[in-house]
Structure formats: structure tokens, C-alpha cells
Amino acid sequence: MSLKHGILGLLAKGSMTGYEINSDFNTSLNFMWNAQQSQVYRELNALEEKGLITSTTIQQEGRPNKKIYSILNSGLQELIEWINQYEFEESLKIRDAFVMRIFFSEHSDGSNLPFALHAYIEHHEALLNKLIDIEAKYIHQVEQQSDMLYWLISIRKGKFTFQANLNWARETLDLLDQYKGKEDVNHE
């Protein structure tokens, strides 16, 4: 329902190609939205058909021509209306298969879980560090540029989330250790 508005939002910041939109969702915006490449191209077609965006083609040699998409007034209108709704219930549609696997782990021997948690921790450390670096690099601009405040708020959401995930994963390793200790004692 909102890939549409994600694309409109990106194009409202500046014209760009489908390739670049896709890259953004999978790198700098990965803590708020993600999308499949094929989905981005499909959605761009739909938005152009509805008259919310336009494209101009740039000839290239040795690779496919670039299609640079720009937002139209109707698209900006649609974007603004969507933003102003500020619904949050939608953000609670949690689907976390990793936690669900753990929840049902009484049916497993659980021997793979610690390895998975270590990988989870490493991965989240990397994600968190990336955001910490980005925040440090641009934080001084927040005082001058008003749009940077919203940027700051967003990346801090990513930081809070990744930090919470890290804290949980570390605690979980401890809990598993403690519990393993107790079980061993019981079996003696």
C-alpha cells in the first residue's frame, strides 16, 4: 500500500531512475522500507499510467537507456495527503519469523540457535554502526536545514530499533547459557 508513496517521496526529493530508487530502498532506507526490484519497476509504470509521475529517456551506449522519473503536481498532492494521515497502526503489523522460530523451539533441540544469535548480533552491530556514522556526519546540518530534522528523527528510529534488537539478542544468549547450566546440574 505504501511503496507507491515511498516512490513519490523519493521523487519529491529529486528526479531519479528506477535503479536508483531500488538502491535507496535497499541501502539508506533499509531501516524503514524495503522493496523488490521488480516491484519498483511495476509500480513506476502504474504511477506513470495514473499521471502522478513522468519519465524522460536518456540514450546510453553499452547499457539500457536510462529512464529518469519526475514527480508531477498530482503526485505531490497525493504524497502530501498520505503523509498528513500519520497513521501508525500499520506499523504494528509485525511479522518476525526469527522470533517465531524461537517461540516454537520447544520442538527443536535448539543447538543451532546460539550460532544464529551470534550472526544476528554481528549483523545488527553493522547496521547500527552504519547509522551511528551517518548521524555523526550530518548531525550538525540539522540546526540549519529544516528538512534535516525529519531525517534525524527517522534515522534515530532505526538506531533505537537496532539497539533494542542487539540488547535482546545478547540477553538471550545469556539466558540460554544460564538455563543450559541449570539443566546440566539437574541431570547430574
Next chain:
Amino acid sequence: MSLKHGILGLLAKGSMTGYEINSDFNTSLNFMWNAQQSQVYRELNALEEKGLITSTTIQQEGRPNKKIYSILNSGLQELIEWINQYEFEESLKIRDAFVMRIFFSEHSDGSNLPFALHAYIEHHEALLNKLIDIEAKYIHQVEQQSDMLYWLISIRKGKFTFQANLNWARETLDLLDQYKGKEDVNHE
């Protein structure tokens, strides 16, 4: 991809109806998975056709007959294999439209945002308190029942997540206040 395994997991804990499965996803399991009612019934049919679960119908008066589903050995096998993979990348497919609205809020006057944040905070406080109560009520059983450890780990994930969301939302209100203050000064 994993509603299937969510249903198998629930049925592995005990036989139940589609109605009850749906209720679980939308109440006690809401911090790890959610599903649409129509989706649950569709998936139950698919699982029965594949021979992973069976059902027995119980006659009722005044309301539709109950279909009680039970897991079969093949279903339990499938569940166990799925659990043991412990993949976590899937849990990183974040789609948070509320944060995305904020990220693009330079195109809005942002006047609705504080109200939305207050609602967000109230909502998450309620969710968090529910988990705190549940944890307090059952925490003493963890030492006796081994499956309760996985339950504990899971609900603590929910707590960490909701707490992080709350902290972020409160900080965001502060940031908006501070920033609003500065803008007013600049306009004097």
C-alpha cells in the same frame, strides 16, 4: 512464507479451530506475527490438502460447526525443519509506513504529527504493559518448564521492541518541541 509454520507451531502446542488460531495471531502473538482471518482459513485448507494437518468437525447448534485442526507427523517434521534453520535476514524486511511518513514530512506542515505521536505512545504503553503483566504472571514457571524459556525470550523481544518505540516517540516529541522553539526565535 511463514504463516504456514506459525499455524503448524500453534497446532503443535494443541489442536484448535481456525477461529482460535486467528485470535491468537491477533492478540497474544501480535508482537511476533499477524494474519488476516481469510488468510488463516485459506492456509488451513492448503495445509490439509498437503497432508500436514487433519480436521474433525464438531456439530453445533445456532452457529457454524467447529472444525478442530490437529497436526500430523509430516506437519511436525516440516515445522521442526523450519525452526532449525533459524534464519534472521527475513526479520529485517522492515516496512514502517509511520516512519516513512515522517521521513518525507518536509512536504507537510507537520501539524498532525504531535497528535499522532501521542496516540502512538498511548498505544505502545498499553502493549508494553500487557507484556509486563504477562511476564510477571508466568515468570516463576520458567524455572520448572523448559518450553517456558522460549516463551520468555519471545515476550522479552516484544518488550524490548515496544520500549524502544516508546523511547523514540517520546524523544521525537521533545525534538519537535525544541525545534519549534528555535524556529519561533528565528522568526522574531
Next chain:
DNA sequence: TGGGTCATGTAACCTGTTACATGATTAG
């Protein structure tokens, strides 16, 4: 008498995933 719970299901549509297809350029 109106809303919530119990209880099933279908249909149409929208969104997301996986895999395929092509091919030059550039950096290590």
C-alpha cells in the same frame, strides 16, 4: 437494541517474491 463474541467461508484485488533475460563497464 446495539455491539461484541463465536464460527465459518468466498471473491476480487493488490502486493511481494523468485527467477529469468541481457550485456557492457569498471574495480580489485
Next chain:
DNA sequence: CTAATCATGTAACAGGTTACATGACCCA
């Protein structure tokens, strides 16, 4: 020499959402 990057797109399928349909029972 190999992998990544740039750059487009399509097809088939899987999964998710919204709305409709039915109807008794219970509680305030």
C-alpha cells in the same frame, strides 16, 4: 579474471488485504 555495478524489463506464483455473506447468543 571475476565480481560488482549499472540498467532495464517480464512472467509466474505466493502471500496479504478488503469486503461480503450468514446468524445465533450474550451482555449492558
